[in-house]
């Protein structure tokens with residue numbers, strides 16, 4: 001194992017060493033792998049309707065855009081992840097306490113109090129938000145230009161789009177689920193090719209770093225997933 | 232229709248840390264024991280097997296090993312006049328479920344309280360005067376003292392295989408350990424863990440500032456180890472998936488790695504899973520328990536299980552819930568200040584400062600649940616309460632416990648939480664941040680307590696428990712004091728930037744973000760049946776054949792993680808039952 005000098009960033013390390021070249025090859029393989037999946041535009045959602053899917057595609061593309069370093073939400077196939085989560089136990093609130101009476105207007109510090117499970121929050125939240133987008137930005141969210149989409153998402157994040165108390169969690173679910181889909185194990189449909197892990201330098205499911213504790217060096221290995229594949 | 236099963240000598244409610252300890256200790260007496268666990272069975276193989284347990288979404292985020300609110304939860308309010316709302320989704324605390332309880336997915340930071348913490352009220356009165364205790368604060372002494380508990384701390388630490396460095400052996404201060412800790416009879420069974428870059432940097436600065444850094448005691452093994460029950464641990468490999476996960480590596484001390492296989496070999500011990508105890512049944516005169524009623528999920532029926540001795544080991548919150556449902560003790564009335572069950576619920580007051588170093592590689596994924604470097608210079612015993620205007624203290628630690636990205640990447644203040652700048656931020660800062668955290672005491676108050684909710688019920692039709700809890704000025708002053716001590720250390724470490732997060736004046740309890748699963752009190756131990764639920768042996772004052780384990784016995788919270796004390800109390804109670812109670816069953820006090 002080569003000894004890397006302390007105080008060098010991952011970026012400069014990647015640029016400057018043979019191992020960096022090796023890592024770029026790995027990243028290339030990861031992309032090749034992801035390309036084998038159905039293109040996002042041709043994916044048939046399990047839960048989301050076509051219009052809802054179009055919204056999730058458009059919204060996640062702004063929450064984690066493709067421009068700049070690192071993959072965007074669409075590169076990571078976050079919409080597929082969100083669709084599968086909403087189709088499953090998460091979407092139906094299988095683990096949550098869902099007995100009434102419900103007081104969705106209770107102080108937010110007391111936690112979620114809506115009667116709606118997450119899948120239903122998306123189902124009702126998307127059209128409600130779209131009405132706001134149409135009224136103030138002149139079109140459905142998915143049809144807006146990216147600047148208008150960013151304005152709309154900012155308003156949504158600030159609770160300024162007039163959603164009912166039952167839908168209060170729509171924004172936090174959307175953002176949280178987007179980040180989950182970006183960083184999850186690829187078995188769940190997101191983090192395609194482990195590129196999100198490659199980007200930040202998280203080695204995934206290696207599960208043994210005994211030799212690396214306390215070493216002031218860049219960790220040289222790329223990620224593996226639970227299925228045992230390398231990026 | 233309830234089925235009635237043949238009588239057992241002992242029934243144990245819950246098979247987590249305390250249920251397993253009591254199971255083993257009482258099985259050694261030859262008693263017929265049945266443990267009832269509400270959740271599923273769990274073993275290292277297959278449940279914690281590599282690689283499938285290294286799944287952040289399933290276990291770290293969707294909380295696969297924890298209690299499901301659908302089946303079991305409580306309601307929460309901050310004040311006596313607020314309407315409590317159900318804790319519908321887990322957030323602030325994460326109770327365990329299934330064999331091993333929270334003992335499978337804890338971090339393993341294993342501390343002893345300070346001598347004075349066990350006699351806190353007396354200490355404050357003697358040292359600073361009774362007037363130091365503000366109105367509404369209901370702190371008490373525990374009814375046991377440190378010296379009599381010492382052998383039981385030692386027993387738990389050697390059973391669980393704790394790694395650390397003693398700071399005080401029989402009064403002699405040991406270099407490299409915690410000089411402020413209470414005296415130990417001997418060193419830890421294993422040497423301390425390796426430390427991350429963050430902890431090493433913190434240690435260096437803390438030493439330079441004249442503070443006393445030492446390795447945090449851990450239930451993550453550093454060597455091969457065989458305990459008194461013949462159970463084996465192997466050295467931790469710093470997998471970075473510790474807290475919230477079962478250990479794939481037989482390295483984290485848990486009921487599974489330290490007790491259960493040995494216990495299951497005892498012919499007089501048996502256990503049933505998917506068997507939630509609904510109620511502890513009392514004799515007509517209410518002075519003893521006759522057994523428990525539980526729901527047998529496989530048979531889909533209620534079962535009455537008679538027993539001579541009932542061990543309540545269901546985790547602090549569920550212990551209190553069962554007592555409230557079963558009529559064990561009078562419920563605490565926060566207005567009249569009468570009764571005891573549910574009294575003095577308290578929590579943990581924590582805060583942290585995050586530091587960003589663009590040129591340091593912290594490799595946060597190379598981490599374990601408990602490694603880290605702590606200082607105890609601002610412990611409860613080191614602070615002049617009269618001068619500072621609060622009662623309490625904290626230990627302070629730098630120790631990254633994981634680098635799991637969904638659970639959050641620390642970003643410098645002002646970085647947006649989404650969009651292009653967020654993405655740039657995670658690329659720039661993942662692996663370049665560390666934190667210095669304070670882990671502090673929380674006092675008990677008249678209006679922080681547990682009772683039954685008037686509205687909401689569980690799937691068995693039982694009232695949910697209601698928690699009334701909020702942050703109080705005393706504890707906010709304590710955590711702000713810690714902030715004033717930590718920030719200069721952070722600055723001395725010369726990060727590119729740093730930012731603090733401590734509860735400030737007016738802070739309201741928020742159930743959403745994870746804080747700690749250190750819920751304590753509600754079935755407190757003490758010397759007087761009028762002011763405590765349990766006597767000093769964890770025996771219910773009113774029902775001598777009911778013993779209640781767990782942190783529900785804490786009269787207020789200590790500044791440390793609870794399980795060192797919980798384990799010691801379990802051994803202490805087991806000893807009293809074996810040597811004093813069984814030969815002559817009666818109230819021991």
Ligand SMILES: Cc1cc2nc3c(=O)[nH]c(=O)nc-3n(C[C@H](O)[C@H](O)[C@H](O)COP(=O)(O)OP(=O)(O)OC[C@H]3O[C@@H](n4cnc5c(N)ncnc54)[C@H](O)[C@@H]3O)c2cc1C
Nearest residue numbers: 245247248249269328332333338339340508545748792794
């Ligand atoms: C994420 C996390 C991190 C933690 N980290 C630390 C740490 O670093 N240091 C520390 O000191 N402590 C820590 N703890 C706390 C520690 O896990 C507990 O203190 C310890 O497990 C308590 O032991 P117990 O026997 O009281 O409860 P548990 O070990 O939780 O066991 C209780 C068992 O009872 C069962 N049960 C509940 N109700 C019923 C019923 N009605 N019928 C039948 N069975 C029932 C439960 O399913 C469970 O299996 C942590 C906890 C969590 C969740």
Ligand code: SF4
Nearest residue numbers: 467470473478483599
């Ligand atoms: S960090 Fe160590 S003790 Fe914790 S789960 Fe991983 S191997 Fe086990």
